[in-house]
Amino acid sequence: xxxxxxxxxxxxxxxxxxxxxxxxxxxxxxxxxxxxxxxxxxxxxxxxxxxxxxxxxxxxxxxxxxxxxxxxxxxxxxxxxxxxxxxxxxxxxxxxxxxxxxxxxxxxxxxxxxxxxxxxxxxxxxxxxxxxxxxxxxxxxxxxxxxxxxxxxxxxxxxxxxxxxxxxxxxxxxxxxxxxxxxxxxxxxxxxxxxxxxxxxxxxxxxxxxxxxxxxxxxxxxxxxxxxxxxxxxxxxxxxxxxxxxxxxxxxxxxxxxxxxxxxxxxxxxxxxxxxxxxxxxxxxxxxxxxxxxxxxxxxxxxxxxxxx
Numbered sequence: 001x002x003x004x005x006x007x008x009x010x011x012x013x014x015x016x017x018x019x020x021x022x023x024x025x026x027x028x029x030x031x032x033x034x035x036x037x038x039x040x041x042x043x044x045x046x047x048x049x050x051x052x053x054x055x056x057x058x059x060x061x062x063x064x065x066x067x068x069x070x071x072x073x074x075x076x077x078x079x080x081x082x083x084x085x086x087x088x089x090x091x092x093x094x095x096x097x098x099x100x101x102x103x104x105x106x107x108x109x110x111x112x113x114x115x116x117x118x119x120x121x122x123x124x125x126x127x128x129x130x131x132x133x134x135x136x137x138x139x140x141x142x143x144x145x146x147x148x149x150x151x152x153x154x155x156x157x158x159x160x161x162x163x164x165x166x167x168x169x170x171x172x173x174x175x176x177x178x179x180x181x182x183x184x185x186x187x188x189x190x191x192x193x194x195x196x197x198x199x200x201x202x203x204x205x206x207x208x209x210x211x212x213x214x215x216x217x218x219x220x221x222x223x224x225x226x227x228x229x230x231x232x233x234x235x236x237x238x239x240x241x242x243x244x245x246x247x248x249x250x251x252x253x254x255x256x257x258x259x260x261x262x263x264x265x266x267x268x269x270x271x272x273x274x275x276x277x278x279x280x281x282x283x284x285x286x287x288x289x290x291x292x293x294x295x296x297x298x299x300x301x302x303x304x305x306x307x308x309x
Contacts, residue, residue: 007200036118038207042238048223049200050109052097056090056192060095063182063191091165094176095192108243112248114161114176115237119259120254122153122162127217138238139180144172158260206238213242222307
């Protein structure tokens, strides 16, 4: 049997790695070909209609408390624990209303909850598919039974939406799922949209929501910023916004039209699914081991020679 040289070994490793890179690249190109699906479900939030009553927050927690392991968050001023008053999205709060105010004439409420992206970054980085996107409804869902608690989804989300239940003995990630297992299943609408008394939250298919938003902009150009937030941001989201103030002043990030998930998918498909990292690691370790064995063998031969002399 012909003895394999170090050069032959490295050539084999290089050829294997190159083949896996090519496979990963082809997979990435296939994923990037996915286009916006306007048939998916979503919400239109009109900040100019919101009165800040927070009925949506109460309904969200009431309907999803048991299923999502949500608890009430007592305000510092509320010693009797009568109010649920979260200051931000958390491991117990999926929906939040905040007030942004620059002056008596320049202020606006804004609603925070999962954006249900067309190409969600949280889904693309999850190594165990605990985060998934339903192909028909477009709902970005979470499976606590699959989750390993790595929290990559938190880091990847450009909107800073997923939260982790640090205080729980059996923690999970918390985010809006459009009441998929509760109100949507029973009534065909999210709880927040159902109870909003001012009509600030509209539920439906993305195409209908975009059409409604475009009509409002056309009919009331002086009332709104001429932009539908979420129409193109990050590849498009199913939770879209209208407002009278610039969206970056309402705490919504400036995001390019390119989906951040495209970059994370390249990493996932190239490294994890292509197994390039493990191949490179084990190849390196094998090379070092073989080298050390040869060196150790030469040392033993030399010692025997010295003893013979």
